[in-house]
Amino acid sequence: MTMRHHQSPPAEPARVVLLGARGFIGSALARDLTRDGVPILALASADLDLSMPDAAAKLAGSLRPEDALLFLSALTPDKGRDLATFMRNLRMGEAVAGALQARPVAHAVYLSSDAVYPFDTGLVSETTPAAPIDLYGTMHRARELMLQQNVKGPLAILRSTLVYGAADTHNSYGANRFRRMAQKDRKITLGGKGEETRDHVLIDDVVAMIRAVLRHRSHGTLNLATGQSVTFDALARLVAGLFSPPAEVNHTDRQSPITHRHFDPAARRRAFPDFRFTPLAEGLARVHREAPIA
């Protein structure tokens, strides 16, 4: 489904209910919304544990019809890849879908993941069939379907690829971990020769895109990716070059098959023609400046 906008001209939502407000993306969004004077109800797991049986009722009690609900909460793979984590993530989805069914809001936005796509599809677009290959991707796909079933109004599903930024709390393989490796060991060690290609999005751009989706009250599915993929080796060398002297980039024996991911950005260009992603080198340099290395 291509993305359609339900609010023209675009305008800020009356209030944003932000679920997952203390995570990497959530906290950046909360700061951005607050800076611009957009009323928010920022909820983190400490405020409302979405995996608890009474979560749906509690959340519904906080919702107003004019709200935009932004659902970012998830236990990411670094918190666990087991069945228990999967089921807990599903219960969180069930709670949010249930609350939205009980108390519909003006707009719902779900931050999903490109993990819903398999790796053997070549160029990925929004029409690429979602066929997740692990529990994390399956969880996101299941949550998308839960929300699509229960939300009758505008619902935006944003499938995000790898996000990098100075305040990243995760340590998944990519720009954030490479920065830490370079900082700690003055060298970045890659799996194999780092041949795999991936798309990397700067946190600022993720925030800006979500803000645009909120302002347009957009409906449909959109991949949150730049459309410009690079190899991990190229990424590592960009990160390494930010250090003085440049960090080493080391290769190791390959342990897993090479996979690639490229995104077709056409749907995003049609939905938001004037939106521009920060070029990778520029974004990495900005992150480096924001989180200077000792």
Place this chain on the structure above:
Amino acid sequence: MIGFAGMTHLGIVSSLAATAKGQSVVAFDPDAALVAGLAGGRFPIDEPGLDELRRAAGQRIRFTSRAADLASCDPVYVAPDIPTGDGGDSDLGPVRRLIEIVGAAAGRSTRVLLSQVPPGFTRAIDDPGLYYQVETLVFGRAVERALEPERFIVGCADPGRPLPVAYRAFLGAFGCPILTMRYESAELAKIAINCCLAASVTVANTLAELSERVGADWSDIAPTLRLDRRIGPHAYLTPGLGLSGGNIERDLATVARLADAAGTDAGAIRAILANSLHRKDWPLLRFGALSAGRTKDLRVALWGLAYKEHTHSTKNSPALAFLAGLGSAAVSAYDPLVRADPGFHPGIQQARDPLDACQDADALAILTPWPQFKTVAPQAIAAAMRGRFVLDPYRLLDPAACRAAGLEHHVLGAPELP
């Protein structure tokens, strides 16, 4: 005397082609205003050679809005337009109505359905006097193909019976093979032709895109394929911006639908459709890369709005797909047959000619391969524009001349050269 019912693009060209073979023709359409225009020499279509054909026809063609005038004709062709929806579905109501009108007026004559219908349609009419003849109209080459068809494909209720004498005699005047077969085979043959063309051009588009990324030039490669006897000199190997016009897309959708119902595999056909949508975005994506960070007061010159040259049709036009994702730019557009319409883009303005469109433009996109665009000098384009970007997917402009003029010339199937 040969009759034609339905003065569509297909009907007009086919009826005039019949006169070129020495036949007298009655050309019927229920639309009296259309008929009056045709009788007055005002044709709603543009095809190379059409004016000459009309002049040569002289009194051998008579346009009429009276169906009864078809009574003395044998055979009578039925050639209405068959509207196609966005999903590739056909509205068969108009063809059914025209078959009924012709049946009532010329029921004793052989009637030949010329408009494309899906497999099973003709047999369901249940009329042994009705034949289905495959049309292979190509916009922009319609006259040439109507006068010199490669073959006739004729669907019959019973292919074991010989064709009616008058019908066979008429077809024989064209001097090409006549292949008779069951209705269903002929109906599917037309779809098969379009599937093969689509497959061929999709292979070209796929490898042209890869060429752009790996430093190859598809224009070097295509001639090597044309010299391969298994592929051939006329193969559809010129890269383009996906499938447009609606007809081939309709046929692909028909195959997918029939295959789903029949339980056969149509994955390859769906892949063609997906690739078509992807390649249609080439101008938008290339433009996006070019214009990154330069969105303020962007002015775009656009040459071409029609989905291809020599037509008014904008169905699935790459130019309109480009405009849909262009954003807040100002657009100055020129197409020889299609007027700039605010419905295409809120910032669009009509230009007087190609160079007028280029005045102060940051970028030029040439999205319909009209031959007259080839005659515009790159030096003049460069002088008119304030920017240097030229998106020329069909390579209408000479790359060397563009480079010499300082233009950044982007074409399908070739890497960006310094």
